[in-house]
Amino acid sequence: MPEKDNNIMDKIAASNKSVVTGIDEKDIEHWITISILGSEHKVPAGLTIMQAMEFAGYRFIRSCGCRAGFCGACTTVYRIEGDYRLKTAMACQTRVEDGMYLTQIPFTPAERATYDINKLSPGIEAFLTHYPEMLRCLGCNSCTKACPQDIDVMEYIAAGKRGDVALMAELSFDCIQCGLCAMRCPAELAQYNYAQLARRLYGKYETPLPEHLKKRVEEIEKGKYNEELDKLTKTGTEELKKIYVARDIEKE
Amino acid sequence: MAELKFIGGYPEYMRKLIDVVHKTRTKRKDYTPKAMTMKERDEVLKIHPDYAPGGKRALSIGLNKGDMTPNEVADLIEAYPLIQGNEVHLTKPDYTVDLLIIGGGLAGTSAAVWANDKGIAKDKILLVNKLRHGDANSIMAEGGTQAADRENDSPSRHFLDAIGGGHFTNKPDVLRKLVEDAPLIMKWLCDLGVMLDREEDGTFVEKSGGGTSRNRMHACKDYTGLEELRVIRDDFRNREIHYLEYNPVIEFLTDGNRVTGAVLYNLETGDYKIVQAKATILATGGFGRLHVRGFPTTNHYGATCDGVVLAYRVGAKLRDTDTVQYHPTGAAFPQQIIGLLLTEKLRSMGAQPVNKNGEAFVFPLEPRDVEAASFIQECYVKNKGVVTPTGMRGVWLDTPLIELKNGEGTIEKSFPGMYRMFKRFDLDMRKDPVLVFPTLHYQNGGVESDPQGKTNVDCLWVAGEVSGGVHGKNRLMGNSTLDCLVFGRRSGISAAEYLKSDAKHGRLTLDHMKNYVTMLKQAGINTTRKAPILLPDYRGKAVLARMIDVF
Ligand SMILES: Cc1cc2nc3c(=O)[nH]c(=O)nc-3n(C[C@H](O)[C@H](O)[C@H](O)COP(=O)(O)OP(=O)(O)OC[C@H]3O[C@@H](n4cnc5c(N)ncnc54)[C@H](O)[C@@H]3O)c2cc1C
Ligand code: SF4
Ligand code: SF4
Ligand code: FES
Numbered sequence: 001m002p003e004k005d006n007n008i009m010d011k012i013a014a015s016n017k018s019v020v021t022g023i024d025e026k027d028i029e030h031w032i033t034i035s036i037l038g039s040e041h042k043v044p045a046g047l048t049i050m051q052a053m054e055f056a057g058y059r060f061i062r063s064c065g066c067r068a069g070f071c072g073a074c075t076t077v078y079r080i081e082g083d084y085r086l087k088t089a090m091a092c093q094t095r096v097e098d099g100m101y102l103t104q105i106p107f108t109p110a111e112r113a114t115y116d117i118n119k120l121s122p123g124i125e126a127f128l129t130h131y132p133e134m135l136r137c138l139g140c141n142s143c144t145k146a147c148p149q150d151i152d153v154m155e156y157i158a159a160g161k162r163g164d165v166a167l168m169a170e171l172s173f174d175c176i177q178c179g180l181c182a183m184r185c186p187a188e189l190a191q192y193n194y195a196q197l198a199r200r201l202y203g204k205y206e207t208p209l210p211e212h213l214k215k216r217v218e219e220i221e222k223g224k225y226n227e228e229l230d231k232l233t234k235t236g237t238e239e240l241k242k243i244y245v246a247r248d249i250e251k252e
Numbered sequence: 253m254a255e256l257k258f259i260g261g262y263p264e265y266m267r268k269l270i271d272v273v274h275k276t277r278t279k280r281k282d283y284t285p286k287a288m289t290m291k292e293r294d295e296v297l298k299i300h301p302d303y304a305p306g307g308k309r310a311l312s313i314g315l316n317k318g319d320m321t322p323n324e325v326a327d328l329i330e331a332y333p334l335i336q337g338n339e340v341h342l343t344k345p346d347y348t349v350d351l352l353i354i355g356g357g358l359a360g361t362s363a364a365v366w367a368n369d370k371g372i373a374k375d376k377i378l379l380v381n382k383l384r385h386g387d388a389n390s391i392m393a394e395g396g397t398q399a400a401d402r403e404n405d406s407p408s409r410h411f412l413d414a415i416g417g418g419h420f421t422n423k424p425d426v427l428r429k430l431v432e433d434a435p436l437i438m439k440w441l442c443d444l445g446v447m448l449d450r451e452e453d454g455t456f457v458e459k460s461g462g463g464t465s466r467n468r469m470h471a472c473k474d475y476t477g478l479e480e481l482r483v484i485r486d487d488f489r490n491r492e493i494h495y496l497e498y499n500p501v502i503e504f505l506t507d508g509n510r511v512t513g514a515v516l517y518n519l520e521t522g523d524y525k526i527v528q529a530k531a532t533i534l535a536t537g538g539f540g541r542l543h544v545r546g547f548p549t550t551n552h553y554g555a556t557c558d559g560v561v562l563a564y565r566v567g568a569k570l571r572d573t574d575t576v577q578y579h580p581t582g583a584a585f586p587q588q589i590i591g592l593l594l595t596e597k598l599r600s601m602g603a604q605p606v607n608k609n610g611e612a613f614v615f616p617l618e619p620r621d622v623e624a625a626s627f628i629q630e631c632y633v634k635n636k637g638v639v640t641p642t643g644m645r646g647v648w649l650d651t652p653l654i655e656l657k658n659g660e661g662t663i664e665k666s667f668p669g670m671y672r673m674f675k676r677f678d679l680d681m682r683k684d685p686v687l688v689f690p691t692l693h694y695q696n697g698g699v700e701s702d703p704q705g706k707t708n709v710d711c712l713w714v715a716g717e718v719s720g721g722v723h724g725k726n727r728l729m730g731n732s733t734l735d736c737l738v739f740g741r742r743s744g745i746s747a748a749e750y751l752k753s754d755a756k757h758g759r760l761t762l763d764h765m766k767n768y769v770t771m772l773k774q775a776g777i778n779t780t781r782k783a784p785i786l787l788p789d790y791r792g793k794a795v796l797a798r799m800i801d802v803f
Contacts, residue, residue, distance in 0.1 A: 009304050
């Protein structure tokens with residue numbers, strides 16, 4: 001029944017209106033007040049910082065990338081009225097609060113080394129060569145407190161200072177390279193760049209290629225599957241359907 | 253409306269419905285609904301947004317005239333350019349390079365690295381990006397990348413799974429390269445230092461995905477795209493290849509049937525730059541931010557279909573523009589994250605879709621379109637969905653089952669990103685199910701190419717989500733990051749080979765654009781629409797209504 005199906009699509013579209021076309025004031029019941037770069041705005045309660053800024057009229061160029069907590073573009077620093085402490089957050093993953101004073105940091109001018117991963121080995125030397133300043137860490141923990149991914153940044157720097165590339169890689173794995181740790185560091189470190197180096201060293205040197213992968217690569221290079229694939233590529237749809245339906249499915 | 257009372261992140265009435273899910277869990281633990289027959293699949297697909305009537309129209313101009321296309325896409329194809337032509341000076345290019353790469357996701361960044369590897373000098377390559385290098389769909393890939401590298405698997409099986417999932421509409425010669433190169437790509441990733449999940453014995457952890465007959469999904473926890481892209485980008489930076497950010501391409505430059513460069517627009521300063529290039533690789537990704545049929549999306553802020561629009565203007569052939577991929581499990585609650593992705597891997601690891609009566613109603617790993625359609629059916633035809641305070645409907649994804657089946661702590665270990673996202677909004681997915689509804693996820697079709705990524709337009713290659721053919725009308729999970737890596741590499745190498753064969757620069761003209769405008773006028777398309785749109789606009793309605801242009 002075509003009409004009915006169309007109706008469903010309309011209903012779905014209607015229920016998504018606010019996330020698709022921007023928010024309409026008349027749908028809002030609860031309001032709060034926030035300050036964006038020092039200017040006061042009344043915005044709907046319950047939005048993310050990013051959505052609230054858009055509601056207030058900001059159209060992002062910088063400080064907005066994935067909108068889902070993966071890219072580290074929407075780095076934000078804020079304070080709540082009546083509290084002296086500066087807090088950090090990702091604007092796309094944090095709800096606005098009444099009395100929030102906020103600004104965004106769209107770029108971190110942190111130092112990054114240029115290296116050839118093939119010429120390094122996993123250990124302290126790689127850091128001494130490219131990031132000797134890592135040793136300057138004061139152990140103040142400001143980085144960890146600032147990290148929106150709840151990473152123990154100080155701990156991974158400590159691991160790096162011991163040359164423990166594996167631990168540094170593991171502890172820093174969820175890093176979205178937002179730059180907040182570097183911005184807060186009194187010793188002027190660029191923690192996340194060191195962590196990037198550690199993870200590559202670990203991935204490349206401390207987890208060898210699995211045998212099954214080596215074997216498959218060899219087989220492909222020798223052309224083991226050429227004939228099968230040639231045939232499949234030329235098989236007509238009806239025949240393919242039969243083979244597809246008949247294929248067995250592996251249990252988890 | 254009175255203030256809602258929240259318990260553990262959920263309003264009271266939803267909490268009651270969650271209890272039903274808790275009560276039925278043990279009973280469901282060892283039960284999985286049967287996979288659908290081909291006939292049952294066809295039946296439920298009738299209410300998939302791709303097949304439900306409306307929403308599409310036939311393109312009225314160009315090579316693909318007559319092809320059915322979502323209205324939102326057709327609106328951009330049947331739109332006027334951002335420039336007139338006389339305001340830009342083409343005689344003195346700002347950048348003269350061998351290779352221009354447009355878009356720095358997995359596809360574009362890999363292409364640059366491989367072209368450089370094959371001898372194109374770092375300062376003869378220019379990668380331009382609309383946002384930051386990395387603000388892309390690629391960085392958001394959660395679930396994994398497919399490659400048939402285990403004993404019981406083979407590239408041929410991978411081929412079969414992909415072509416069946418694509419409803420037998422994939423371009424076979426291109427698909428063949430995808431599956432054949434996949435293990436080589438895995439080796440490349442390991443050599444670069446990508447931390448793929450490993451078993452105790454050092455072999456890869458490999459899981460199944462919707463529509464796969466073997467476990468071949470390689471992941472980096474649920475940050476697969478983040479890990480892959482940040483490593484390849486690190487390699488790109490170590491090679492010191494030249495790149496620009498916040499400088500989208502707004503028009504190609506051509507010499508007859510050949511792309512010879514592009515016009516860049518600086519989003520911050522508003523000035524333009526001219527690039528002259530002997531070869532161009534288009535890798536601009538997808539179109540989720542067009543919100544086809546009013547759906548929310550998983551995509552990044554810059555996914556606005558620019559590449560397809562620009563390529564069509566220079567005469568590139570498109571294919572499979574009629575289908576769109578909706579991911580079955582987008583977040584439906586809380587409001588702050590509506591549309592964001594809950595990876596398919598949750599279902600690979602045992603999470604079950606459950607309706608409001610606590611019934612498992614569908615095989616959890618049907619191909620995405622079938623799974624999505626069955627959720628829509630459950631919510632809007634059978635009325636067994638859960639309605640949120642903002643009026644959205646959804647079904648439960650019973651995530652605590654993952655812990656029940658794989659042991660406590662599995663969620664935090666395997667899905668740190670997901671777990672963190674819900675925790676930020678006071679929800680605990682280890683203990684409670686989460687509410688899901690289909691979300692706009694992937695541009696299935698796009699610019700057609702051959703197995704080297706070459707298009708029908710001279711000197712223009714494509715790679716990644718902007719391309720069409722390899723996945724046909726429906727893509728399987730884990731084949732898209734793979735697509736970017738395989739065809740990023742292939743296009744980079746193919747362009748490098750072309751460049752080394754004594755390629756020359758061409759003239760820089762906007763003739764194609766003028767012809768396109770003539771075509772639009774002849775087709776009677778009278779509109780103020782302009783494209784590409786570059787970014788979506790989510791500003792509040794009240795502010796927009798009062799905006800004036802004085803400065
Ligand atoms: C949330 C999410 C999860 C996913 N999970 C998986 C998964 O588990 N497995 C899988 O295989 N696939 C997955 N995918 C799909 C996959 O990640 C993407 O299809 C793929 O990474 C696209 O890569 P790309 O390089 O083609 O485009 P993108 O990564 O989107 O990069 C394109 C770049 O081009 C830029 N650009 C756009 N227009 C212009 C212009 N006019 N000028 C200059 N630059 C421009 C964009 O800003 C962007 O940076 C997922 C996608 C999303 C959104
Ligand atoms: S470690 Fe530093 S750069 Fe990485 S997410 Fe945490 S604060 Fe951001
Ligand atoms: S902020 Fe800097 S000095 Fe302080 S613990 Fe972190 S790395 Fe060390
Ligand atoms: S926009 Fe990417 S993390 Fe917020």
